[in-house]
Amino acid sequence: MTLDLRQAHHRAFTSDRPSIQRLVHVPTTVAMTVEGRPERSFTMRLDRRPCEVVDLEPSEIEVFVTPEQADEAATGALSLVGAILAGDVRHTGPVRRYLEVEPIIRGALAEDAGFHGDGEHARGEGAIGAAVTSDLLAIETRGLHKAFGSNPVLRGLDLGIPEGTITVVLGPSGTGKSVLLQHVIGVMQADAGDVLIRGRSLNDMSRSEVLGLRRGIGVMFQDGALFSAMDVYDNVAFPLRQHTDLNEREIREVVEDRLDSVGMLYAISRMPGELSGGMRKRAGLARALVLNPSIILCDEPDSGLDPVRTALLGDVLVEQHAAYGGTMVVVTHNIALAKRIADYMAVLWRGKLLAAGMTEELLTSDEPFIQQFLSGDSQGPLGMDA
Numbered sequence: 001m002t003l004d005l006r007q008a009h010h011r012a013f014t015s016d017r018p019s020i021q022r023l024v025h026v027p028t029t030v031a032m033t034v035e036g037r038p039e040r041s042f043t044m045r046l047d048r049r050p051c052e053v054v055d056l057e058p059s060e061i062e063v064f065v066t067p068e069q070a071d072e073a074a075t076g077a078l079s080l081v082g083a084i085l086a087g088d089v090r091h092t093g094p095v096r097r098y099l100e101v102e103p104i105i106r107g108a109l110a111e112d113a114g115f116h117g118d119g120e121h122a123r124g125e126g127a128i129g130a131a132v133t134s135d136l137l138a139i140e141t142r143g144l145h146k147a148f149g150s151n152p153v154l155r156g157l158d159l160g161i162p163e164g165t166i167t168v169v170l171g172p173s174g175t176g177k178s179v180l181l182q183h184v185i186g187v188m189q190a191d192a193g194d195v196l197i198r199g200r201s202l203n204d205m206s207r208s209e210v211l212g213l214r215r216g217i218g219v220m221f222q223d224g225a226l227f228s229a230m231d232v233y234d235n236v237a238f239p240l241r242q243h244t245d246l247n248e249r250e251i252r253e254v255v256e257d258r259l260d261s262v263g264m265l266y267a268i269s270r271m272p273g274e275l276s277g278g279m280r281k282r283a284g285l286a287r288a289l290v291l292n293p294s295i296i297l298c299d300e301p302d303s304g305l306d307p308v309r310t311a312l313l314g315d316v317l318v319e320q321h322a323a324y325g326g327t328m329v330v331v332t333h334n335i336a337l338a339k340r341i342a343d344y345m346a347v348l349w350r351g352k353l354l355a356a357g358m359t360e361e362l363l364t365s366d367e368p369f370i371q372q373f374l375s376g377d378s379q380g381p382l383g384m385d386a
């Protein structure tokens with residue numbers, strides 16, 4: 001079966017689905033060249049509405065795929081973001097831009113090709129590890145150290161979160177995962193080392209720049225962190241009232257849309273005390289996403305949920321990422337959730353990076369310490385007091 005990538009894109013971009021319309025916020029052109037098949041190659045102009053698909057012409061970003069990769073991309077079997085990061089797909093230009101919008105393109109393609117993931121989503125193949133260069137990272141920590149009194153928590157953490165992916169940061173309780181997130185949003189200061197967001201050092205930013213940066217990062221807190229005196233509607237509307245000039249009608253439109261996308265529209269007038277744990281998390285997610293952040297941090301979205309609700313929430317995260325793109329960082333010690341949603345995984349251990357790579361790569365690693373960690377085995381090279 002040969003799927004026409006060009007037609008799939010064209011259909012996707014002339015539809016009026018809101019997730020696809022969001023691409024117009026990216027003023028760039030992307031050329032997809034199917035090697036040896038000029039009739040399937042095309043250029044996407046993402047700066048207009050509806051996004052345009054035209055004949056191949058000079059573009060800011062160029063991505064070169066084989067006919068097989070094009071088919072796999074159109075059915076959702078191949079994640080272009082993974083393939084680019086793994087070096088399997090050639091590219092030129094500021095590919096970070098592409099990685100930001102790729103999940104949206106992927107979602108559109110998969111939908112148009114009649115592919116409906118059942119919670120599983122496409123993953124790239126191959127090792128990337130050290131291959132991910134800094135300019136493909138949305139978030140990077142370099143030699144991050146943080147101690148509380150005599151308790152060293154981060155001990156020289158070097159971590160890179162690739163742009164455009166769902167990255168799951170795994171680590172046992174108390175390793176410093178939440179502390180790491182606090183550093184990323186600039187509410188905690190490192191003792192030594194640095195955090196870079198899209199190549200910019202937090203150390204070099206003024207306070208107002210850090211505040212501006214924080215506005216572009218959506219955070220889903222462990223317990224949803226809803227304001228208990230406000231109903232769901234007002235909770236989700238809160239960031240819009242704080243940071244935008246939207247009028248009440250526009251706010252309602254955005255809030256209803258977001259709540260609908262996480263399956264919570266029916267609970268819009270409930271108070272947080274009237275919600276279950278899973279519902280509270282969904283409302284927290286809707287609030288984290290309401291300003292369309294390009295970076296989303298979720299701290300233990302699964303804590304307190306049973307396995308079925310954890311799996312359902314995982315599917316919501318994958319759906320949100322497919323629809324809106326961006327870089328999603330999910331912190332958890334739930335390996336089942338990680339396997340379900342991660343494009344990329346990073347394992348923290350005692351304040352350092354133990355391992356990182358594309359999900360497939362880590363899951364098939366024969367390193368004893370990775371195997372021990374991922375299988376939750378008490379026997380092996382990792383000890384309580386290493």
Ligand SMILES: Nc1ncnc2c1ncn2[C@@H]1O[C@H](COP(=O)(O)OP(=O)(O)OP(=O)(O)O)[C@@H](O)[C@H]1O
Binds near residue numbers: 176
């Ligand atoms: N503000 C703080 N003051 C003092 N110690 C702190 C502070 N925040 C975190 N810690 C300590 O840092 C360590 C790491 O905490 P952190 O919350 O980051 O762990 P975690 O990896 O998120 O664990 P969990 O999976 O249980 O959430 C813990 O020993 C904790 O007591």
Ligand SMILES: [Mg+2]
Binds near residue numbers: 177300
């Ligand atoms: Mg934590």
